Amino acid sequence: MxxxxxxxxxxxxxxxxxxxxxxxxxxxxxxxAVAAEIGSWPVVIKAQVHVGGRGKAGGVKLAxxxxxxxxxxxxxxxMDIKGITVRKVLVEPGIDIKHEIYLGIILDRSTKAPVxxxxxxxxxxxxxVAKVTPExxxxxxxxxxxxxxxxxxxxxxxxxxxxxDARKMFKKVLDGLVDSFLENDCSLAEINPLxxxxxxxxxxxxxxxxxxxxxxPWHPALEELRDDGEEEPLxxxxxxxxxxxxxxxxxxxxxxxxxxxxxxTMDVVKHFGGTPANFLDIGGGAKAQQVAExxxxxxxxxxxDVIFFNIFGGIVRCDLVAQGVLDALASLPDFEYPIVxxxxxxxxxxxxxxxxxxxxxxxxxxxxxxxxxxKLSEERRSASV
Ligand code: GDP
Ligand code: MN
Numbered sequence: 001m002x003x004x005x006x007x008x009x010x011x012x013x014x015x016x017x018x019x020x021x022x023x024x025x026x027x028x029x030x031x032x033a034v035a036a037e038i039g040s041w042p043v044v045i046k047a048q049v050h051v052g053g054r055g056k057a058g059g060v061k062l063a064x065x066x067x068x069x070x071x072x073x074x075x076x077x078x079m080d081i082k083g084i085t086v087r088k089v090l091v092e093p094g095i096d097i098k099h100e101i102y103l104g105i106i107l108d109r110s111t112k113a114p115v116x117x118x119x120x121x122x123x124x125x126x127x128x129v130a131k132v133t134p135e136x137x138x139x140x141x142x143x144x145x146x147x148x149x150x151x152x153x154x155x156x157x158x159x160x161x162x163x164x165d166a167r168k169m170f171k172k173v174l175d176g177l178v179d180s181f182l183e184n185d186c187s188l189a190e191i192n193p194l195x196x197x198x199x200x201x202x203x204x205x206x207x208x209x210x211x212x213x214x215x216x217p218w219h220p221a222l223e224e225l226r227d228d229g230e231e232e233p234l235x236x237x238x239x240x241x242x243x244x245x246x247x248x249x250x251x252x253x254x255x256x257x258x259x260x261x262x263x264x265t266m267d268v269v270k271h272f273g274g275t276p277a278n279f280l281d282i283g284g285g286a287k288a289q290q291v292a293e294x295x296x297x298x299x300x301x302x303x304x305d306v307i308f309f310n311i312f313g314g315i316v317r318c319d320l321v322a323q324g325v326l327d328a329l330a331s332l333p334d335f336e337y338p339i340v341x342x343x344x345x346x347x348x349x350x351x352x353x354x355x356x357x358x359x360x361x362x363x364x365x366x367x368x369x370x371x372x373x374x375k376l377s378e379e380r381r382s383a384s385v
Contacts, residue, residue, distance in 0.1 A: 001211045002050040003225045006090045008207035011184065012191070015176035018169070018203045022092030024048065031073035032066060034091035041065065042094035045072045047079060047086040050230040052208070053125065057081045062094050084230060095205055096198040101160055102126050103174065104190030105142070105181045107212070114142040114181060116174070118156045122193035148178045162196070169202040184222060185215030234297060241293050243280060250275025251377045253298035253307045253337075255291070257282055257316055265310045268366055274374035277304045284316050288327030295328060299337055305377040306338045308369055313345025322351035326358060338376045342369035 009019045022038065025031040035043045047059030054060050059081050061072040069091070079086045100123035108115040118138045121129045129136055138159040140152050153171040162170045173194060181189040188210040195205045211222055228236045238245035244259070248266075252274045256262035259281045266276040278301070282294055298304055311321050322343065329335055342363040343351045352362055361376070363369030 001213055001216060001222070001226060002230070003209055003211070004048045004050070004088070004090075004227065005046065005207050006048060006088075007225045008189070008209040009204060011180050011209065012176055012204055012207055015179045015183075017173050017176035017180075017191075018201065019207070020044075020092040020095060020203065020205070022090055024088050024090055025073065026077070026088055028070050028073040028077065031089060031091050032069050035063070035066065035069045038091070038093050040093060043069065044092050044094045045069065045076055046090040046092070047076050047081055048088040048090055049081050049084045049086055050227070051082045051084060054081055059086065087229065095195050095203060097193070097195050097205070098198050099196040100193030100205070101196065102129070102137075102190070102192045103156075103177060103194045104188065104192065105178055105186075106188045106190075107186075108141075111141050113144055114178070116140040116142060116152060116156065116178070117190075118160055120160050126190075126192065142178065147182075148175065152178075162202075163200065166196060166200055166202050173202055173204065180209070184209070184219055185212045186210060187212045234301060238280075238297055241290075241297070243290070243294055243297065244283070245294075245297065246279040247301065248276050248278050249303065250277045251303050251305045251381070252373045253277045253280075253301070253304045254310065255280050255282055255294050255298070255307060256310045257284065257312060257321070261310060261312055265308070265366070265370070268370040269308065269373065272367070272370045272374050274370065274377060277301055288324045288331065291324045292328035292331050295332060295335065295337075299335075304337070305380040306340065306373050308373040309339065309341040309343075310366060310369060311341070311343050311345075313343065313348060313351075317347045318343040318345055318351035319347040319354060322354045325360070326354065329358070338380070340369050340373045340376065342366055 006024050013019050023034045025034050042062045042064045045061050045063055047054045059076055063069040063072050073089055076086055076089050102119040102122040104117045105114050119129055119136050121136050142148055153174050157167050157170050177189055186209055190208045191204045193205045195203050232247050234247050235245060252269050254265050254276050256265050262279050262281045269276045278298055280294060282290060340361045340363055355362055361372055363372055
């Protein structure tokens with residue numbers, strides 16, 4: 001789960017990381033009121049959207065007067081940044097930037113530990129630095145058994161050439177960032193840029209935090225930070241229906257039992273020249289209502305031409321799935337998409353017999369099912385033009 005910059009900054013502030021004292025506004029008038037509270041110029045107006053690169057997109061602007069606040073807030077509110085409409089801006093006191101640093105922590109799969117990343121090349125996208133000049137990024141493992149130690153801050157401060165009188169503050173920022181990350185089960189927490197100011201202070205100019213969705217049940221309070229308006233509407237709907245769904249941009253809707261098989265199904269569809277419209281794991285059970293919800297969800301994506309069910313009857317019985325699909329179709333009399341179904345495993349014969357007189361296309365293997373889905377998708381597209 002992603003959150004906004006202002007929310008991530010509030011978490012950092014709780015852990016004693018210095019942040020600019022600002023507030024969120026949803027209208028230009030409100031932005032003016034926040035600027036008045038701040039009471040000094042310039043202020044910075046920042047689009048709050050769940051994507052990076054807002055600066056480049058024109059979503060971060062300095063304002064030196066009330067007129068400029070009005071002008072920039074009006075321009076940024078309603079702006080489209082990478083497909084997301086800006087509905088909130090953060091108004092903060094402008095920072096006198098002397099140097100921009102990158103400081104982040106991620107959960108690294110290869111070392112199986114949180115890894116701190118630091119670079120003196122802050123402000124720009126870290127992926128770019130990693131690609132072009134990887135030697136400019138320092139990586140430090142935080143061993144899960146020991147946690148953060150004094151040496152982490154020392155090594156990082158040396159690498160970043162933090163001036164002596166700012167080191168204590170830098171250590172405080174690193175402590176706060178790592179604590180925020182660990183306490184909330186983040187997959188990523190970053191400050192980019194962490195700023196060294198003209199006056200020699202260290203302050204978090206930007207902040208980003210992603211939470212591990214699988215750990216969210218342990219942090220019910222974080223649910224309040226969720227902003228459904230920033231997420232793919234079909235995925236929001238899927239979550240409400242407890243369907244494990246990820247929207248993609250292809251044409252073949254996939255309904256599969258098991259996450260691994262669902263990944264494999266997408267690969268096989270691609271292998272035969274098709275494009276998957278989604279990832280969907282319906283899990284072990286396939287009750288009629290759940291199947292009907294999955295069918296409705298997938299086909300509300302206008303790109304979808306065909307549905308491909310790929311069912312392996314290991315724990316679940318194929319005949320129960322077949323019955324679920326038949327019941328679901330009976331509850332959706334206007335359903336007009338071709339359905340291909342591959343059923344393999346427990347009671348597959350019985351399942352096939354049950355589907356014999358239905359409009360569902362039965363495939364003997366996963367490969368055959370994928371190929372048939374690709375063919376039907378192409379036919380439907382050429383018929384519609
Ligand atoms: P991002 O582009 O989405 O990562 O947004 P950031 O919050 O990182 O802002 C982008 C850039 O705008 C920063 O790297 C800074 O160079 C600049 N910026 C942001 N806030 C301020 C500020 O208060 N003062 C000044 N001078 N520049 C700022
Ligand atoms: Mn940034």
